[in-house]
Amino acid sequence: MGLLAALDIGRSGLLAQELGLSVTGNNIANVNTPGYTRQRVDLTSVPPALQHGVLIGRGVRVQSVEQLLDPLVDRRLRNAITDAGEDALRHDQLSGLSSLLNDLSEPSLGTAVDAFFDAADGLARNPDGLAERQTLLGAARALAGEINRRAEGLGALQRSADDQTLGLVTEANDELDRIAGLNVEIAAAEVSGQSANELRDQREVALQSLGRKVGISVVEAPNGAARVSLLNGPVLVEAGTVTNALATQTTGPGLDGGLLHEVGLAGPGGFISTPASFRTGEFAALAESRDTAIPTAATNLDTLAASLASAVNGVQQNAAARDLDGLSTVAVPFFSGTTAESLAVAITDPRRIAAARSTQPGDNTNALAFADLRTAPQAGLGGVSPAGWLASEVARVGQAASQAEDVSAASALVVDQVQSQRDSISGVNLNEELTNLLRYQYAFQAAAKVINVADNILGELVNLVR
Amino acid sequence: MTITRVSDANTFNFVQQRTAKVQVDIRELQEQIVSGRRLLRPEQDPLGAGQVVRHSASLAALAQYDDGAAFGVQVLAAQDDSLGDANSLLVRAEELASQYSSGLYTPAQRAAAREEVHGLLQALTTVGNAELGGRRLFSGLSQSGTPPFTDPDAPGYTAATAYTGSQYQFEVKVGGDSAERVRVSTPGDQVFGDALVALESLETALATNGDVAGTLSGLSTARDGLSSERASVGGRQAQLQSRITQVRGLTEREATSRAEIREADFIVVATQLAQATTALQALLAAASQIKETSLTSLLQF
Numbered sequence: 001m002g003l004l005a006a007l008d009i010g011r012s013g014l015l016a017q018e019l020g021l022s023v024t025g026n027n028i029a030n031v032n033t034p035g036y037t038r039q040r041v042d043l044t045s046v047p048p049a050l051q052h053g054v055l056i057g058r059g060v061r062v063q064s065v066e067q068l069l070d071p072l073v074d075r076r077l078r079n080a081i082t083d084a085g086e087d088a089l090r091h092d093q094l095s096g097l098s099s100l101l102n103d104l105s106e107p108s109l110g111t112a113v114d115a116f117f118d119a120a121d122g123l124a125r126n127p128d129g130l131a132e133r134q135t136l137l138g139a140a141r142a143l144a145g146e147i148n149r150r151a152e153g154l155g156a157l158q159r160s161a162d163d164q165t166l167g168l169v170t171e172a173n174d175e176l177d178r179i180a181g182l183n184v185e186i187a188a189a190e191v192s193g194q195s196a197n198e199l200r201d202q203r204e205v206a207l208q209s210l211g212r213k214v215g216i217s218v219v220e221a222p223n224g225a226a227r228v229s230l231l232n233g234p235v236l237v238e239a240g241t242v243t244n245a246l247a248t249q250t251t252g253p254g255l256d257g258g259l260l261h262e263v264g265l266a267g268p269g270g271f272i273s274t275p276a277s278f279r280t281g282e283f284a285a286l287a288e289s290r291d292t293a294i295p296t297a298a299t300n301l302d303t304l305a306a307s308l309a310s311a312v313n314g315v316q317q318n319a320a321a322r323d324l325d326g327l328s329t330v331a332v333p334f335f336s337g338t339t340a341e342s343l344a345v346a347i348t349d350p351r352r353i354a355a356a357r358s359t360q361p362g363d364n365t366n367a368l369a370f371a372d373l374r375t376a377p378q379a380g381l382g383g384v385s386p387a388g389w390l391a392s393e394v395a396r397v398g399q400a401a402s403q404a405e406d407v408s409a410a411s412a413l414v415v416d417q418v419q420s421q422r423d424s425i426s427g428v429n430l431n432e433e434l435t436n437l438l439r440y441q442y443a444f445q446a447a448a449k450v451i452n453v454a455d456n457i458l459g460e461l462v463n464l465v466r
Numbered sequence: 467m468t469i470t471r472v473s474d475a476n477t478f479n480f481v482q483q484r485t486a487k488v489q490v491d492i493r494e495l496q497e498q499i500v501s502g503r504r505l506l507r508p509e510q511d512p513l514g515a516g517q518v519v520r521h522s523a524s525l526a527a528l529a530q531y532d533d534g535a536a537f538g539v540q541v542l543a544a545q546d547d548s549l550g551d552a553n554s555l556l557v558r559a560e561e562l563a564s565q566y567s568s569g570l571y572t573p574a575q576r577a578a579a580r581e582e583v584h585g586l587l588q589a590l591t592t593v594g595n596a597e598l599g600g601r602r603l604f605s606g607l608s609q610s611g612t613p614p615f616t617d618p619d620a621p622g623y624t625a626a627t628a629y630t631g632s633q634y635q636f637e638v639k640v641g642g643d644s645a646e647r648v649r650v651s652t653p654g655d656q657v658f659g660d661a662l663v664a665l666e667s668l669e670t671a672l673a674t675n676g677d678v679a680g681t682l683s684g685l686s687t688a689r690d691g692l693s694s695e696r697a698s699v700g701g702r703q704a705q706l707q708s709r710i711t712q713v714r715g716l717t718e719r720e721a722t723s724r725a726e727i728r729e730a731d732f733i734v735v736a737t738q739l740a741q742a743t744t745a746l747q748a749l750l751a752a753a754s755q756i757k758e759t760s761l762t763s764l765l766q767f
Contacts, residue, residue, distance in 0.1 A: 031474050038473075098508050103519050104728070105506075110519050114526035121530035124639055125537050126601070128609040360634035362606025368639055368647065374527055375642035387523030395516030398508025405509055416483070420469055420476055427473025434761040 002051060003461070005058065006454040012059030013447030016043055019062050020440035027428045028437075035205035037067040037426040039197055067197045069426045071220075074204060077418045078211040078218070084411040085212035086285045091401070091408035093161060093289035097297060098401040100153045103394045112146040113308075113386050115139045117374035123355055124367035128324065133350030136370075140312075140345045144335065147305050151340035154298045155256035161290035162260050168213050168282055169246045169263055175210040176228070176242045179203055183225035184240035190224045200224075215280035233277030234265060247271050255298050255341075260290065293400065300393055301340040307380030307389075309335035309343060315369045321354035322363070329354040481753045488746045495739040504730040514727040521724035527642060528717045534638040535706045535713065538650040541607065541636075542703040544598045545650075549657070549696040552593045555586045556661055556689045560682065563668050567679035580672035584618065587665045591615045591628070594658045604654035605631030614654045615662075625666035629655035640709045648702055648709075657695050661688035 020041045030036040042065070046058040103110040119139035123132045182203040189196040203226060207218055215231035221239070228237040235243050247266035250259040263283055265272040278284060315321070316334040323329050329352065336346040347353060355370075356363035374385065381389040469476075498504055508515035566579050595613040596603045605614035614631020616623055636651035664684035671678045757763055 095507075095509065102508060104503075104508060104515055110522055114523060118526060118530055121534065121639060125534060126607075126609075128601075358634065360606055361608030361610050361632040362602075362636050362651070363632075363634045364636060368637065368644070371530070371639050372642075372644045374523075374530075376644075385523075387520060390523070391516040391519040394508050394519050395512045398510075398512030398515045401507075401509035402512050419479075423473040423476040423479075424469045424471040427475045429472065430474050431761045434765070 003454050003458050005049075005051065005056070007451055007458075009057070009059035010447050010450035010454060012046065012061060013450065014444060016041070016060045016062055017440045017444035017447060019065075021437065021444065023065055024433050024436045024440060028430065028433050031428040031430060031433075033201075035201050035208070036428065037069045037197065037201050037204075038428045039065050039067055042066050065195050065197065067200065067426070070422075073418065073422050073425060075218070077415070077422050078208055078216070080411070080415045080418045081208050082211045082215045082281045084408070084415040085282045086280060087404065087408040087411040089282045089285035090288065091404040093157075093285060094293060094397070094401040094404045096157055097154075097289070097293060098397050100150065100157060101297060101394065101397050103390055107146070109146050109150060110387065110390050112139075112143040113390065114374075116143045117371060120367060120370035120373070123353070124364045124371045127355035127362065127364040127367045130324075130350060133324070133353050133355075136353060137345060137347060137350050140334065140347075143308075144337075144343045144345055147301065147340045147343050150301055151255070151298065151305075154294055154301065155254065155341075158254050158260075158290050158294045158298075159256050159258065161286045161294070162254060165263060165283065165286045165290070166248060166261060168286070169248055172210055172213050172246050173242075175206045176237055176245060178206045179210070179226065179228060180237050180240050180242050182206065183237065186224040187239070196224060211281070213282045214278055214284075230274070230277040231280060233274055234272075244272075249273075254290075255295070263287075297393075297397065298340065302338075303380060304386065304389060304393075305340040305343040306338045307378050308386060309338060310380060311373050311376070311378055312370065315366060315373065316354050318354070318357065318366060318369070320357040321366045322356040322359060323354050324351040326356075326359040477756060481749060481756070485746065485749050485753070488742055488749060492739065492742045492746065495735055495742060498730040498735045499732065499739070502730055502732075503728055504735070505728045511727070518724055518728045521720050521727075524720050525717060525724070528713050528720065531640050531642075531646075532710060532713045532717070535640045535648070535710045538638040538640070538648055538706045539703055539710070541598060541603065541650045542699050542706065544596070545603050546696060546699050546703065548593050548596045548603060549692055549699060552590055552658065552661060553689060553692050553696070555590050555593070556664075556685055556692065559583060559586050559665055559668055560685045560689065562672075563678055563682050563685055566672060567682070573675070576672050576675065580669055583665060583669040583672060587618045587625075587662065587669060590658060590661055590665060591618055594629075594654045594662075602631060602654075604652065604657055606634035606653070607636040607651050608632050608634075615658070618666075625662035626659070628662055629653070629659060631655075638706075640706065640713070648706055650702065652695060652698075657692070660684070660691050664688040 020043070023039050023041045027038050042063040043060050044063045046061050048055040048057045050056075102108065116136075116139040119132070119136040123129070123136050126132045182199050186196040186199045186203065189199065207216070207226070207228070210216055210228070216236070217229050217231055219227045219229075221227060225239045226237070227235060227239075229235045236245075237243065244265040244267065246263060248261040248263055249271040251262045252260060254260045262273065262275070263278050264274055265277075278287065312335055313333045316332065317330050319330060321329045323332070332352050332354070333346045334353070335343060337343040355367035357365040374387070377383045377385060378389075384392070497506060505511055505514055505518060562579055562583060566576060571579070591613075594604050594615040598607075601607045601609055602614055608631070610631070612630075614629055616628045616630065618625075618628070631654050633653045634651075635649050635653065637647040637649050640646050640648055664681060664687070667684055668678065668681040670676060671681050
């Protein structure tokens with residue numbers, strides 16, 4: 001019995017070390033797998049048995065293969081990822097807005113405004129000159145075109161944010177389906193006593209990806225299934241069922257005239273609006289950009305366009321204003337349109353530009369009034385000149401982007417720190433695994449030696465019997 | 467939060483993130499060197515970006531004030547030359563008037579003098595019709611093809627009604643305020659009206675054996691008028707020159723202020739680039755050492 005027990009002990013050692021080698025190999029293989037949680041074989045000695053009146057151990061057995069993780073750190077990481085996702089996307093959006101409205105590059109709206117007033121100054125120096133009139137018309141068209149281009153750019157930026165929102169909804173729903181499916185698999189595996197470590201890792205990756213889009217809370221049931229809810233909101237996944245998928249419904253028109261979309265939940269009775277539940281994560285950043293930052297910039301651009309058109313038309317249509325042929329221009333506006341998108345030059349014949357306020361040859365009074373608009377405070381712009389308004393708009397948008405960049409960097413740092421903490425607990429260290437590999441290898445060799453020795457002794461005994 | 471254990475992912479992520487960050491820094495520094503600008507996007511310095519836009523607008527406006535003033539100086543200089551010519555004509559007319567006041571000259575001599583005075587009248591009319599770049603210097607700087615002063619040889623000519631040009635007093639803009647303008651033209655009748663009438667009177671007196679001496683006071687008054695206009699032109703020229711000096715000073719200050727915010731300091735950027743490049747090399751060297759400190763390498767697995 002004793003020698004046979006030694007063989008059993010050796011066999012248990014072989015099996016345990018072999019499993020250890022497998023788990024270590026698995027850790028090594030997954031060293032670069034995102035979200036992978038390192039595993040460790042939990043070995044325990046087999047309870048002793050009485051042998052020749054003495055309690056002797058009966059080898060080793062594998063208690064479990066456990067994941068090394070801290071659920072609290074995982075939760076903190078999910079929350080940090082939600083914040084970082086929101087902040088990074090907000091920075092992207094505001095940075096895009098800032099690039100579109102960048103008046104530091106050339107050509108810019110600033111240079112177009114300057115070129116227009118330069119041309120007005122040129123006309124004031126030679127009010128009878130057709131070349132000067134053509135130049136002013138050209139500069140006016142360029143100015144209107146630049147304002148139109150920006151308006152279109154803002155519309156495109158808003159549309160892009162809305163499209164991105166729709167894309168995120170599709171991705172989020174895929175993730176909800178995936179989480180529900182993994183819940184089923186995890187519960188099934190763990191009920192039958194199997195390890196579902198890899199499935200849990202996959203679910204955690206899906207949860208992090210979902211959490212990047214919108215803040216969620218996760219509660220794990222005793223059977224291992226995760227209950228996923230929106231932060232302070234309805235349940236999205238319960239066990240193997242997606243109880244509330246994300247949905248969209250159209251809202252008002254965007255800057256480009258197309259309809260925008262609100263994110264909510266797909267309830268049995270139709271769309272459920274839960275705006276409070278989507279105030280975190282990437283959905284929040286996109287909504288903020290699409291519904292606030294971009295429309296504000298568009299409104300401001302409309303204000304500039306309307307103010308410029310009104311001021312220039314005010315001069316052009318002055319009661320005393322006269323064109324090159326001495327005709328009144330009261331009914332001949334310079335610009336048409338009152339929004340950034342619709343602003344256009346109404347005059348096609350340069351002779352219709354009103355440079356004079358009398359029929360006296362050489363009169364440049366009205367052209368001087370055009371030129372004066374460059375520095376004149378305009379009520380529509382809050383009492384500042386067009387250049388002053390542009391400067392404050394550039395600073396405003398730049399400040400918002402700069403602040404978003406700082407916040408994004410800070411939240412990315414938090415993610416780095418929490419991720420580092422998670423990695424320090426759950427990440428694979430190859431040196432450590434290689435050490436374990438050696439450990440299991442030596443233990444395996446030793447167990448084999450035990451069997452070998454027992455085998456030799458048994459052989460000797462058998463020979464004795466012969 | 468204390469890190470007590472470093473995973474391989476952690477090590478490589480660290481190197482990867484830092485390398486990416488340094489490479490972004492290097493790219494930005496290279497962009498600064500290539501563009502010569504430190505400030506490329508408003509978010510780099512929002513306040514500075516606003517100031518750059520303001521300075522740029524001011525510079526554009528100042529360039530126009532400079533152009534306006536320079537144009538005014540050019541016009542006034544041409545007018546000054548014309549007024550000098552006109553003055554010479556009147557001086558000659560006064561000489562003739564003095565000479566022929568005595569009554570000692572024969573009718574033929576008086577006719578010759580009359581002819582010379584008529585030539586002076588024609589010359590003064592030509593001066594009054596002078597152009598600069600196709601624009602009438604003494605008719606509101608208009609581009610009119612019709613001369614503002616009628617030809618003295620035209621039928622029914624009278625000096626008093628010879629001027630049919632513009633009454634507009636052309637101004638150039640030399641500052642942001644609507645009051646910052648300088649007049650650079652005076653209607654021709656105000657400048658040459660008295661002179662033409664005086665010359666016409668002298669010509670008539672010589673032609674009719676009339677009171678030539680009596681025209682002297684008119685000629686003198688006309689010459690005083692021209693001198694007065696010339697002084698005014700000189701004064702405005704000086705005003706514009708002064709404004710040009712002022713505007714160029716302002717332009718220099720604005721450009722300097724903008725450059726301080728916007729332009730890259732090549733010495734600083736080059737130094738930062740060298741530092742960043744060194745940091746990148748150090749990072750890459752450290753990264754290459756990761757394998758050396760691994761058991762796979764030490765045990766030669």
